[in-house]
Amino acid sequence: xxxxxxxxxxxxxxxxxxxxxxxxxxxxxxxxxxxxxxxxxxxxxxxxxxxxxxxxxxxxxxxxxxxxxxxxxxxxxxxxxxxxxxxxxxxxxxxxxxxxxxxxxxxxxxxxxxxxxxxxxxxxxxxxxxxxxxxxxxxxxxxxxxxxxxxxxxxxxxxxxxxxxxxxxxxxxxxxxxxxxxxxxxxxxxxxxxxxxxxxxx
Numbered sequence: 650x651x652x653x654x655x656x657x658x659x660x661x662x663x664x665x666x667x668x669x670x671x672x673x674x675x676x677x678x679x680x681x682x683x684x685x686x687x688x689x690x691x692x693x694x695x696x697x698x699x700x701x702x703x704x705x706x707x708x709x710x711x712x713x714x715x716x717x718x719x720x721x722x723x724x725x726x727x728x729x730x731x732x733x734x735x736x737x738x739x740x741x742x743x744x745x746x747x748x749x750x751x752x753x754x755x756x757x758x759x760x761x762x763x764x765x766x767x768x769x770x771x772x773x774x775x776x777x778x779x780x781x782x783x784x785x786x787x788x789x790x791x792x793x794x795x796x797x798x799x800x801x802x803x804x805x806x807x808x809x810x811x812x813x814x815x816x817x818x819x820x821x822x823x824x825x826x827x828x829x830x831x832x833x834x835x836x837x838x839x840x841x842x843x844x845x846x847x848x849x850x851x
Contacts, residue, residue, distance in 0.1 A: 653832025679845035
């Protein structure tokens, strides 16, 4: 998702949707959000689950200082007490070490994901304990750069869409997908815009 792709695809959506056009006129185009594919990014996603963005950044920074480089065998060798002090809960430590163990035992091949469909990537990643659909969608968007992934359950996305469409309540997945159907094949790029829109409200 280069700046040119972001601009061109959002301009295409804006031509179909005056609400999107209005937001772009207000705040401009969102910057790219990219993360390298691989284990470290999935650990960062686990660390960021159900915490604020500020807290997630602090936890990730502490984790990366105690597990450096962030690779599976090194995480497995790190004492749980050290990981807990870095900010991971007991459950997230289980998730992180379970992921590392599957990679070390060759039960999970992250390198093959780039060749898989969006649906197959979601199926593979959600088979790992601790990685739900939201986590898989974040990986698809930011690491595999898929342009039509729609993270409907993300709270910031749901709230931004509620404001964009002047809804009384946050839409559920079915409602959300119906509202953005005409944004295909650029729903993932539109998600960048909604996150950017949401961040301007803080």
